[in-house]
Amino acid sequence: MTAIYVDGDACPVRSEVYRVASRLDLKVFVVCNGSRPIPPPREPNVSLILVGDGADAADDWIAERIGGTDVCVTADIPLAARCLAKGARALAPNGKAWTPDNIGNAVAGREIARHLRAIGVATGGPAPFARADKSRFLDALDRAVRAARRG
Secondary structure (H helix, E strand, O other), rough: EEEEEEEEHHHHHHHHHHHHHHHHEEEEEEEOOOOOOOOOOOOEEEEEEEEOOOOHHHHHHHHHHHHOHHHEEEOHHHHHHHHHHHOOOOOOOOOOEEEOOOOHHHHHHHHHHHHHHHHHOOOOOOOOOHHHHHHHHHHHHHHHHHHHHHH
């Protein structure tokens, strides 16, 4: 059965995930290691998972459990890569679908940006989250769930 795993500490599309999961009767795991997590709705299909404070504790929890018929919602490129390696689908909150074809470049670009920041070069940051991103995300989530269910 398909489940949705949400990297929950800074996810701007949690309510959209809950709405889609409710409509499609999917289990949702919201995984957080923050000290003040935003509680999910009290729905039987939604579970809040609190993990330790380690830098990758939430990522590790998700990567250990996700399977080929599941979907991960994350802005974290290395976590998306780990999910893809397990055969799962991965989506960014802005609706970008991570795939085996695009994740390698994303990982490399992230490393280049990290190196540039380490030597003092300003790299900007992610674009501000916009209303259009939610619409793209809902469409991408619907497509990802349908593909995951087909297996």
